[in-house]
Amino acid sequence: MIFSYLKNKTVHKEEWTGSFDESVDAAVVGLGTAGAIALISAGRQGLSTIGIEQNSFMGGVGTGGAIHMYYYGTLGGIQMEIDEKVQVFNKVYSPSGVQGFHPDVKKKVLEEEALKNNSQIYYRSSVIGIILDENKVVGVQVITPEGIKTIQTKFVIDASGDAQACVLAGGDFTIGREIDGMPQPYSAPRGMHNGKVSSANFDAGYVNPTDADEISASICNAQTLHLKDKFVEDSKLLYVSPHLGLREGRFIVGEDTLNFEQMLLEEKPAEWTMQTYAHHDNHSRDWAFESDLAQEWVTICSFWSRMTMAYVKPGIVIPKGIDGLLVAGRCVSIDHDTAQTFRMQRDMQKLGEITGVMAGLSIKANCMAKDLPYNELSKELQTNGCKPLPEKEKKWGDWITDVSAIKEGLASTYPGIAIWSIKRKGSSFIPNLVEWLDEDGDDLFLKHVAFALTIVGDDSGKDILIGMVEENDQGLATSKEIRTHFPQKRVHGALFGLGVLHVKESVETIKKFLVNHLNDFQDVSQSVMALLKIAEKHEDVRESILDCILGEIDTQSFKFILEMQVSNGDQKSTCQDMKTFLIKHVKSKQKEWLSAVCV
Structure with missing residues (x-):
């Protein structure tokens, strides 16, 4: 076996002859927007699971990142059940009201749902290495408050937001726009109280999300931008997000890819797991540096706010050439242009559910995820409400033919x-x-x-x-x-x-x-x-x-x-x-x- 780890910003590999501290069916790396739902979804498939999260809460940007409201995306699946339970407690936690959903309530509900399935959760923990048996991921090494643990797995779901486990496993990736490799600007959110629990969110700059030094400097910069001479009664500061509002990072090279051209040509593949729905929400106002296709859409047609949707193939969550690994969240196999639309919280939560289901069905069928019979996957997702029935599918806009x-x-x-x-x-x-x-x-x-x-x-x-x-x-x-x-x-x-x-x-x-x-x-x-x-x-x-x-x-x-x-x-x-x-x-x-x- 091979131990793959990161040292001085470079992936190193060496022979591994150690032993595992424990064994589970699935480990979920990152319990943010996608990962929290992935952990719950895998647990509901009957899998033994471990969730690994660097923060001390589940839910990511929606709970600790001050973006506690939804902006487009598609309905359906586990998230609907979670949201209903959150709404019950909203008024208890904030009698004066809340914009969207209460972030602390959602933290509580997500954790409770995960623990119902006997999931283990390691907070304040990070994956520092991957164990490989040829091209198959068979384990993760994690640094926790109690020390380093090596965990044997049948599947790893990488919901880190930046494909960190995939990179450690040797997966290929792309990043950013063609001209400079930069992703969208990051935002600096904060929790506010203006008569109800609310938030403020603004773009604060560009950063390379793969560079730890840049991330650290940007966090410091973002925090200072929240300082004011005076906070008034109708605009009290509740908290500052502990992490940056990163909209984009690495994109894996997957078994399938969803690119912007496919989205705008409105292709419907024979096999698909969900739909995505939003507009071209590009926060990079330097339009001239975007792709020609994006400029045709935004600069020629003024379609920045026109709604689009796409059908998502199963293979965008499967890293090409790597077994035992699935990816959930904004780092799936898409391109920079597509990421402007396909990154909304609802859609990311669906990706989490899909990967949990795929891991469960693959283990039961004793097959790799890429070999999983599509009909079984489609049926399970429709039963769960994650994949819409034909009569509830989003429809494309009406173009002119005459x-x-x-x-x-x-x-x-x-x-x-x-x-x-x-x-x-x-x-x-x-x-x-x-x-x-x-x-x-x-x-x-x-x-x-x-x-x-x-x-x-x-x-x-x-x-x-x-x-x-x-x-x-x-x-x-x-x-x-x-x-x-x-x-x-x-x-x-x-x-x-x-x-x-x-x-x-x-x-x-x-x-x-x-x-x-x-x-x-x-x-x-x-x-x-x-x-x-x-x-x-x-x-x-x-x-x-x-x-x-x-x-x-x-x-x-x-x-x-x-x-x-x-x-x-x-x-x-x-x-x-x-x-x-x-x-x-x-x-x-x-x-x-x-x-x-x-x-």
Whole structure:
């Protein structure tokens, strides 16, 4: 057997000849949002279980992290029973009322439900090593207040939030967005009392969640942001969250993957375990640094707040090439874009239930999780209410199929639905759009036609896009009937379009726009990224583009400050200095292009 452990931020492996202190069917690593439900779910499958938690409570962000309310996600399963029991005691613990659910009540209910199944719980404990028999996890080593224990297991459920057990087992993972590998900003929540138990939550910065030093520094930084000159009667401080509000970290490479393209193409696989339901809740306001697909969704269509859903395959919780290990929570096999939608507490709790059921059924069938008969899993999840029956499935939004209705939508002040309907039709719709360009439509209609051409990869509307930059078109996509948080300016959609279409003729216009708008974060970021995308395709303009960009941003006077989001509470927004990142990215492109020339 092999003992795998972390030393100096590196995984080390050595032969293991020791003995186990105890043996259980399943060990759950992390008893947060997903892990608490995973422990209860596995126990209800009749498994002997141990839960390992670094804090002194179960429930994670919903109980100790001051986010004690739900935000979208899907109903069903064990969580409904838990929530009902919590509501019974809410008024006992807080007669004046509570926003969402009372965090201390939920801690109590979760622990009681876990102990009903004779689960052992190790609080203030962390996994420090994994025992492997070839490619199968057969045990965990845990440091506890009583010392180090080595526990034999048939399954480990990694609900650490950051795939820590999976990494120790040698599993592959991805992290962050493509441009810089960074996840979403972290938040700094606190518990408040404003006549009832409530909370305040705001974004506090970026952090690499795999770096312990960065995490420690960010915790210290976040705590200081809660200090005020005075706390008034209707805004009393109850507590500060003991950990950061991390929205994203590692994503495992699983037997299956759910990516953003699959979600937006609305694919329904033959085998699925649950649905996810939310909008593209991206807290990174530096939209220009996100993927092209995410920018089409947010910047072109202004769909930040449009609801989406997806069907979740069983294999996203199974690390590829590793047996005896399941993963629950936000570190399942998805990508950065998908994580904006698939991270809500209700959905994470369902992932916990699914992994508990999978471990139980696999042990009973004496098979690996990837070989578990789907029909058995599906039936069990439907019986538990975790997987919805057909008549209760969430439905996708209605897209437009009629050509005249699409044209009418493009002429409206909220063209996103028409534009994305064209995206779904693909290049076959280009002739219609080109024909409409030659008609005597009004300017707004023609601008929206140019956007539609952009997302199907056609540059026939490039002159219109250039015109929007020249006039600094501040228009927003708005609708009285549809919720449109963070609508995007048309000039930013035009800049993105010119970049993604590599329109060389637009370079001088964009350079001029950049120079004249150095005080606006979105204007600078969209301009720079558009120019870099054009330079990627056209070598002959690279030098002039780099000279322009670096000449403006690599100076002492240039400021590049991102104002971060405040979700709720009486909190001033914090700011993140992104200048170093921007210069580093531009210079990395410069180095990449110079290397290519040398070769």
